[in-house]
Amino acid sequence: DVSATDFQSSHNTVTLPGLVNVAGVVPDIAIAGSSDIADFTKVSLRSGFTFSRLLPMGVSESIIDLASLQTAQANAEGHSFTDYNLSVAATAHNANEVGKVTGKVGSLVLPFSKLGDNTTKVAAISEHFGAWPANKPIVTDATTTDLASILLLASLHNRPIHVTGVVDKNDIVLVAMAKERGLAVTCDVSVFALFFAREDYPEAHSLPTQEDQDALWANLATIDCFSVGILPSQMAKELGQPVVAGLGVAETLPLLLSAVADKRLTVEDIEARLYTNPVRIFELVEQPDTSIVVNLGRKYTFKSKGLWSPMAGKPATGSVERVIVGGQTVVLEGDLNGASTGKAISIHPQAAPVEAAPATQEMV
Amino acid sequence: DVSATDFQSSHNTVTLPGLVNVAGVVPDIAIAGSSDIADFTKVSLRSGFTFSRLLPMGVSESIIDLASLQTAQANAEGHSFTDYNLSVAATAHNANEVGKVTGKVGSLVLPFSKLGDNTTKVAAISEHFGAWPANKPIVTDATTTDLASILLLASLHNRPIHVTGVVDKNDIVLVAMAKERGLAVTCDVSVFALFFAREDYPEAHSLPTQEDQDALWANLATIDCFSVGILPSQMAKELGQPVVAGLGVAETLPLLLSAVADKRLTVEDIEARLYTNPVRIFELVEQPDTSIVVNLGRKYTFKSKGLWSPMAGKPATGSVERVIVGGQTVVLEGDLNGASTGKAISIHPQAAPVEAAPATQEMV
Numbered sequence: 001d002v003s004a005t006d007f008q009s010s011h012n013t014v015t016l017p018g019l020v021n022v023a024g025v026v027p028d029i030a031i032a033g034s035s036d037i038a039d040f041t042k043v044s045l046r047s048g049f050t051f052s053r054l055l056p057m058g059v060s061e062s063i064i065d066l067a068s069l070q071t072a073q074a075n076a077e078g079h080s081f082t083d084y085n086l087s088v089a090a091t092a093h094n095a096n097e098v099g100k101v102t103g104k105v106g107s108l109v110l111p112f113s114k115l116g117d118n119t120t121k122v123a124a125i126s127e128h129f130g131a132w133p134a135n136k137p138i139v140t141d142a143t144t145t146d147l148a149s150i151l152l153l154a155s156l157h158n159r160p161i162h163v164t165g166v167v168d169k170n171d172i173v174l175v176a177m178a179k180e181r182g183l184a185v186t187c188d189v190s191v192f193a194l195f196f197a198r199e200d201y202p203e204a205h206s207l208p209t210q211e212d213q214d215a216l217w218a219n220l221a222t223i224d225c226f227s228v229g230i231l232p233s234q235m236a237k238e239l240g241q242p243v244v245a246g247l248g249v250a251e252t253l254p255l256l257l258s259a260v261a262d263k264r265l266t267v268e269d270i271e272a273r274l275y276t277n278p279v280r281i282f283e284l285v286e287q288p289d290t291s292i293v294v295n296l297g298r299k300y301t302f303k304s305k306g307l308w309s310p311m312a313g314k315p316a317t318g319s320v321e322r323v324i325v326g327g328q329t330v331v332l333e334g335d336l337n338g339a340s341t342g343k344a345i346s347i348h349p350q351a352a353p354v355e356a357a358p359a360t361q362e363m364v
Numbered sequence: 365d366v367s368a369t370d371f372q373s374s375h376n377t378v379t380l381p382g383l384v385n386v387a388g389v390v391p392d393i394a395i396a397g398s399s400d401i402a403d404f405t406k407v408s409l410r411s412g413f414t415f416s417r418l419l420p421m422g423v424s425e426s427i428i429d430l431a432s433l434q435t436a437q438a439n440a441e442g443h444s445f446t447d448y449n450l451s452v453a454a455t456a457h458n459a460n461e462v463g464k465v466t467g468k469v470g471s472l473v474l475p476f477s478k479l480g481d482n483t484t485k486v487a488a489i490s491e492h493f494g495a496w497p498a499n500k501p502i503v504t505d506a507t508t509t510d511l512a513s514i515l516l517l518a519s520l521h522n523r524p525i526h527v528t529g530v531v532d533k534n535d536i537v538l539v540a541m542a543k544e545r546g547l548a549v550t551c552d553v554s555v556f557a558l559f560f561a562r563e564d565y566p567e568a569h570s571l572p573t574q575e576d577q578d579a580l581w582a583n584l585a586t587i588d589c590f591s592v593g594i595l596p597s598q599m600a601k602e603l604g605q606p607v608v609a610g611l612g613v614a615e616t617l618p619l620l621l622s623a624v625a626d627k628r629l630t631v632e633d634i635e636a637r638l639y640t641n642p643v644r645i646f647e648l649v650e651q652p653d654t655s656i657v658v659n660l661g662r663k664y665t666f667k668s669k670g671l672w673s674p675m676a677g678k679p680a681t682g683s684v685e686r687v688i689v690g691g692q693t694v695v696l697e698g699d700l701n702g703a704s705t706g707k708a709i710s711i712h713p714q715a716a717p718v719e720a721a722p723a724t725q726e727m728v
């Protein structure tokens with residue numbers, strides 16, 4: 001934890017560690033020359049995130065092997081505004097190929113949803129559980145019976161599993177049941193799932209129903225992490241908006257802080273789910289002298305700054321005043337500090353061989 | 365076990381307990397006035413089965429509530445040639461209704477396949493696990509991710525689960541893995557799945573591929589029971605044959621005994637899977653003075669006796685010589701003893717209230 005004594009704090013201001021986004025969606029993550037990672041991490045840093053776990057599933061190409069990983073690495077290296085790690089997505093046929101990138105990624109993702117290809121075959125998933133190193137995180141976005149199936153396989157293979165982007169009532173109840181019975185399962189919920197419901201956006205089929213959303217709030221204790229996740233991108237797509245990098249990022253903290261103002265959440269609820277639990281689950285080390293200053297009481301009208309947002313023009317309470325990385329203020333009232341803008345943040349493979357020390361911050 | 369001393373045995377003859385069919389398919393089980401249960405149990409008794417667990421899924425109507433159970437009971441009472449029990453099928457909406465028939469049935473079946481309606485919603489299944497008494501068997505014919513999902517829920521609810529009619533390689537491997545990890549799971553495989561493959565019957569999509577079949581044989585230790593099951597009826601349907609009661613029953617023992625002659629199985633393998641394990645898993649009590657005499661060496665041409673059979677006209681080795689129930693020979697060389705033909709065999713609800721003693725045999 002970062003001490004509050006570094007900064008002058010008022011009754012309206014709290015200092016938190018730099019936030020971790022456990023599930024960042026980058027549409028062209030594996031397309032050569034894409035600036036999506038730069039764009040995504042730029043809005044992330046401005047919004048209080050200092051670490052981004054980037055999901056491997058892109059819109060047309062995903063990170064599924066060494067070649068696509070190298071493409072994503074090239075897009076990230078020297079261009080990312082936050083510390084980050086990349087992951088690799090499982091397919092029905094890449095269990096062996098994945099072995100070649102294990103040391104270079106933060107986790108294996110078993111994708112079932114929306115952007116990635118579907119690997120529902122039990123055999124393929126089982127193969128991946130067999131091949132992936134026991135000490136590295138496995139993540140899935142599976143739902144309903146696919147989720148139950150993955151939880152069983154994780155349990156049979158004695159592996160912890162992280163479920164990302166839980167939306168459905170049945171799924172959060174299943175995760176709660178599995179936790180109760182001692183399965184090593186954790187989960188995140190997209191902040192959008194807590195605040196936007198299908199009843200208000202009938203075309204946005206990926207959103208929870210009000211009943212689902214109520215169940216998510218009722219199971220807050222089961223939710224280990226809040227994430228940006230895939231949901232803002234799905235919602236945009238379903239509403240006919242362009243899917244670009246950074247959707248939903250800027251809204252995350254204002255939505256949560258407004259819920260603090262409404263007494264639906266505490267600041268500690270947020271810190272646990274955007275820092276403490278993410279760091280523990282994904283074995284991230286603390287970023288030195290990195291913190292954010294949040295103004296809890298500030299009331300304002302949310303501005304979307306070029307990206308589609310369901311919050312655009314709506315009232316919000318609470319915002320990021322300052323982002324400090326390595327002792328330097330890199331964001332002040334939403335403005336990026338020029339000196340830090342181009343700072344390359346390198347990748348942090350878990351349990352990877354020690355790299356030649358780069359001229360950048362390292363989390364691991 | 366029945367002693368061999370009751371009967372004159374030659375080197376070619378063995379005496380076994382009366383066989384248990386753990387999964388009998390009766391097309392019109394819940395249609396008023398149907399003679400399907402009579403027809404099914406008649407061919408069963410002739411074929412060496414003295415107990416029939418009848419699956420609740422019919423072609424057009426299934427046993428899903430008290431009314432449909434009473435219809436099936438009326439079809440069975442006074443007409444069944446073997447001891448039997450009925451089961452109830454779960455639907456998405458009958459978890460409460462099922463409570464009314466718990467004491468009158470042998471098990472709850474969670475049907476996913478082919479004849480029954482599909483209850484893939486995790487919530488509905490979870491509801492059934494919550495509502496069904498812990499001391500009574502739960503059976504499913506789920507496959508792939510549905511199977512994994514059911515196994516997880518059974519494990520979360522701390523319930524033993526029996527998987528009926530395993531066909532697929534992935535499924536038998538999953539069951540083997542689950543057993544290895546200590547889950548309370550048992551399974552049966554239709555005898556047809558061990559002897560008929562899709563390569564020889566391209567239209568019969570329900571049959572295992574040769575690779576599946578090889579995996580079943582390789583995992584024989586994982587297979588707790590052999591069954592008649594749904595597969596003969598599916599195979600008939602897929603080959604354009606009428607689906608009537610009793611398909612596949614007469615072939616069961618000849619197929620298995622021919623495999624004994626071929627040294628692919630032992631008689632003890634058969635006894636374990638058609639008597640000992642079924643009695644243990646489904647908590648059936650021994651049928652007094654009930655046994656069958658099997659001629660192991662007899663070579664003959666299989667005759668189908670009015671029912672479609674993939675074995676018709678093919679050579680077989682080994683057959684049932686005699687069936688003894690309650691000390692009486694009721695079948696001799698395939699002929700039903702007139703005196704026993706109409707004998708009513710009553711239902712055996714597990715853990716049901718004690719019934720007024722009927723003038724029939726009781727297993728429980």
Ligand SMILES: [Zn+2]
Nearest residue numbers: 001002016271
């Ligand atoms: Zn703190």
Ligand SMILES: [Zn+2]
Nearest residue numbers: 074077078079
């Ligand atoms: Zn570059």
Ligand SMILES: [Zn+2]
Nearest residue numbers: 129130156157
């Ligand atoms: Zn394993």
Ligand SMILES: [Zn+2]
Nearest residue numbers: 168169209212
């Ligand atoms: Zn829902």
Ligand SMILES: [Zn+2]
Nearest residue numbers: 365366380635
């Ligand atoms: Zn014996």
Ligand SMILES: [Zn+2]
Nearest residue numbers: 438441442443
């Ligand atoms: Zn009658």
Ligand SMILES: [Zn+2]
Nearest residue numbers: 493494520521
């Ligand atoms: Zn339960």
Ligand SMILES: [Zn+2]
Nearest residue numbers: 532533573576
């Ligand atoms: Zn198969």
